[in-house]
Amino acid sequence: MAVDVAVLDRNVRSMAAAAGQRGLALRPHAKTHKTVEIARRQIEHGAAGLTVATVAEAEAFADGGIEDLFIAYPVWPSPARARRLRALADRVALRVGVDSAESAQALARSVGPLDVMVEVDSGQHRSGVRPSDAKALAADAERAGHRVSGIFTFPGHGYGPGLQHQAARDEATALLEADPQAPVRSGGSTPTAAFAEAGPLTEMRPGVYVFGDAQQVELGTCTWDDVALTVAATVVSRRGDRAIVDAGSKILGADRLAWATGFGRLPDHPDARIVALSEHHATIEFPGGAVPARGDRLRVAPNHVCATVNLTDELVVVEAGREIDRWRVAARGANT
Amino acid sequence: MAVDVAVLDRNVRSMAAAAGQRGLALRPHAKTHKTVEIARRQIEHGAAGLTVATVAEAEAFADGGIEDLFIAYPVWPSPARARRLRALADRVALRVGVDSAESAQALARSVGPLDVMVEVDSGQHRSGVRPSDAKALAADAERAGHRVSGIFTFPGHGYGPGLQHQAARDEATALLEADPQAPVRSGGSTPTAAFAEAGPLTEMRPGVYVFGDAQQVELGTCTWDDVALTVAATVVSRRGDRAIVDAGSKILGADRLAWATGFGRLPDHPDARIVALSEHHATIEFPGGAVPARGDRLRVAPNHVCATVNLTDELVVVEAGREIDRWRVAARGANT
Numbered sequence: 001m002a003v004d005v006a007v008l009d010r011n012v013r014s015m016a017a018a019a020g021q022r023g024l025a026l027r028p029h030a031k032t033h034k035t036v037e038i039a040r041r042q043i044e045h046g047a048a049g050l051t052v053a054t055v056a057e058a059e060a061f062a063d064g065g066i067e068d069l070f071i072a073y074p075v076w077p078s079p080a081r082a083r084r085l086r087a088l089a090d091r092v093a094l095r096v097g098v099d100s101a102e103s104a105q106a107l108a109r110s111v112g113p114l115d116v117m118v119e120v121d122s123g124q125h126r127s128g129v130r131p132s133d134a135k136a137l138a139a140d141a142e143r144a145g146h147r148v149s150g151i152f153t154f155p156g157h158g159y160g161p162g163l164q165h166q167a168a169r170d171e172a173t174a175l176l177e178a179d180p181q182a183p184v185r186s187g188g189s190t191p192t193a194a195f196a197e198a199g200p201l202t203e204m205r206p207g208v209y210v211f212g213d214a215q216q217v218e219l220g221t222c223t224w225d226d227v228a229l230t231v232a233a234t235v236v237s238r239r240g241d242r243a244i245v246d247a248g249s250k251i252l253g254a255d256r257l258a259w260a261t262g263f264g265r266l267p268d269h270p271d272a273r274i275v276a277l278s279e280h281h282a283t284i285e286f287p288g289g290a291v292p293a294r295g296d297r298l299r300v301a302p303n304h305v306c307a308t309v310n311l312t313d314e315l316v317v318v319e320a321g322r323e324i325d326r327w328r329v330a331a332r333g334a335n336t
Numbered sequence: 337m338a339v340d341v342a343v344l345d346r347n348v349r350s351m352a353a354a355a356g357q358r359g360l361a362l363r364p365h366a367k368t369h370k371t372v373e374i375a376r377r378q379i380e381h382g383a384a385g386l387t388v389a390t391v392a393e394a395e396a397f398a399d400g401g402i403e404d405l406f407i408a409y410p411v412w413p414s415p416a417r418a419r420r421l422r423a424l425a426d427r428v429a430l431r432v433g434v435d436s437a438e439s440a441q442a443l444a445r446s447v448g449p450l451d452v453m454v455e456v457d458s459g460q461h462r463s464g465v466r467p468s469d470a471k472a473l474a475a476d477a478e479r480a481g482h483r484v485s486g487i488f489t490f491p492g493h494g495y496g497p498g499l500q501h502q503a504a505r506d507e508a509t510a511l512l513e514a515d516p517q518a519p520v521r522s523g524g525s526t527p528t529a530a531f532a533e534a535g536p537l538t539e540m541r542p543g544v545y546v547f548g549d550a551q552q553v554e555l556g557t558c559t560w561d562d563v564a565l566t567v568a569a570t571v572v573s574r575r576g577d578r579a580i581v582d583a584g585s586k587i588l589g590a591d592r593l594a595w596a597t598g599f600g601r602l603p604d605h606p607d608a609r610i611v612a613l614s615e616h617h618a619t620i621e622f623p624g625g626a627v628p629a630r631g632d633r634l635r636v637a638p639n640h641v642c643a644t645v646n647l648t649d650e651l652v653v654v655e656a657g658r659e660i661d662r663w664r665v666a667a668r669g670a671n672t
Contacts, residue, residue, distance in 0.1 A: 031616075073582075074580075236410045237464075244410075244463050249643060276462070279389065
């Protein structure tokens with residue numbers, strides 16, 4: 001799994017610049033890369049802190065020296081997790097998501113007072129309260145003893161062709177309805193990042209932008225030139241206008257949204273389509289029939305790079321086509 | 337990720353007995369479990385050796401003391417891989433798949449003479465030659481200097497409701513057409529295992545049967561009582577007749593065949609359906625509305641257990657509900 005460091009750095013800088021120009025704090029979601037070296041680059045370029053999805057990710061980045069972490073998830077404090085949350089809150093600036101009075105109370109009981117952020121549903125309909133219920137939940141959380149730092153939402157319904165602008169509008173509307181005076185109003189995803197507006201938002205949390213992936217290209221959120229991470233695959237078999245390569249779902253990940261054109265893409269063969277994927281085989285159709293030879297190496301951009309990075313222990317860092325380093329994926333598997 | 341060892345052992349024994357009664361050698365596919373302790377149990381119960389998908393898996397099991405390994409894959413010997421194949425062939429009984437004269441010649445050139453198995457396509461249309469081309473490829477492989485141990489196929493088109501018997505018939509037909517005199521005629525998958533017949537086959541290679549999973553239950557290949565591996569998930573949020581739990585695609589895997597009823601199943605709530613899955617959230621619909629409470633722990637059976645095991649570093653071994661051991665997933669990530 002190779003990361004072109006020049007492309008990565010350009011992505012890190014340009015998102016930081018976009019956030020800065022708009023007066024938004026940038027708190028990138030580190031579940032995408034799970035890698036301390038990349039987190040440090042984001043912080044060096046002005047990120048206010050990092051977003052993570054799990055307690056275990058927060059631990060990995062705290063171990064890596066990142067001092068400001070937001071677990072953007074309605075964490076439930078099972079006994080073991082409560083102890084770990086307490087230890088984290090004692091060593092870094094920590095914010096934790098809540099989406100119910102029960103979870104706020106359970107956190108207060110088993111972890112103690114925390115900085116919490118109220119999760120609001122802006123249209124994805126996963127976790128999060130209705131915007132109209134956000135202030136009541138904030139009051140519940142304060143009564144339980146927490147400090148409420150603000151509100152957050154994830155406009156995940158922007159992951160569809162042509163839906164980015166509307167999802168960003170929904171996000172802004174939901175945050176304004178929830179609490180326009182909340183000190184932190186945090187939103188954002190890579191597809192909606194271009195439409196994120198200071199005012200409704202004070203902070204954005206895109207993740208995928210550091211690497212890009214086939215989904216983002218197919219959504220129009222980035223171009224092939226912006227894709228920093230690819231998987232090297234070798235042609236092992238051929239049949240008609242198809243080649244079989246040795247990168248399957250255990251290397252690329254199996255994510256495929258309904259509108260995707262296949263199970264990943266080939267940046268160097270934009271017309272090719274990955275029409276089938278099993279654990280160790282990807283079947284690639286080459287329209288026109290210019291099928292690569294057995295033994296040829298192809299670069300594959302996965303559909304969803306967050307899933308892909310979680311499958312590898314290290315990233316091969318490449319500059320001008322040459323390996324210059326290896327970075328450990330410190331939070332690989334840190335998913336609870 | 338918990339494995340009920342009593343269920344596991346029963347699955348290991350009953351597949352060994354089924355193969356033995358029919359006079360078939362059993363060479364289980366170890367890509368499912370990637371775990372040396374489970375491989376040893378399979379060998380103790382009479383497996384002739386193991387099947388693996390990659391050179392790296394073969395290395396992990398050779399390190400674990402397994403002495404007879406078949407890489408059931410048309411391996412292409414890139415330079416680094418060629419050296420590793422040579423080292424493997426020098427320390428264990430090794431068979432390697434080929435599906436073209438080019439790969440047989442490339443292996444001979446860069447690795448030297450090997451025991452090879454000719455891959456035949458029996459209807460999945462992935463890798464493998466047409467049955468009518470198998471003898472010619474075997475002759476090419478012998479000319480290149482290899483010893484041809486036999487032929488093999490994977491009836492992967494049996495992964496659909498009601499297709500198992502037909503896929504097993506296709507498998508038998510393809511192997512008989514390819515070479516009824518081949519010393520080893522190897523086939524099999526968990527869905528088709530019940531229909532595997534000595535005569536056309538001499539050997540079967542099921543993998544998933546050790547654990548079972550939601551796909552196998554939905555195919556009718558096993559029951560909930562046969563499912564040995566489940567993922568523990570905690571309810572973190574609720575909404576109407578839905579609960580959100582903290583096990584997403586980074587723990588369960590994202591595999592979902594078109595006919596599956598969801599992204600996994602709940603053995604203790606057979607009517608519940610996992611209607612949406614993201615990296616750290618599964619959305620579960622409970623018809624009738626008896627939605628578990630926040631903080632409740634639920635057991636989730638993944639759709640495709642091979643993908644799930646590849647996401648974890650260790651398996652929690654459970655007997656009568658109590659943890660008795662932890663097994664390292666030695667070949668996790670060993671996918672090249």
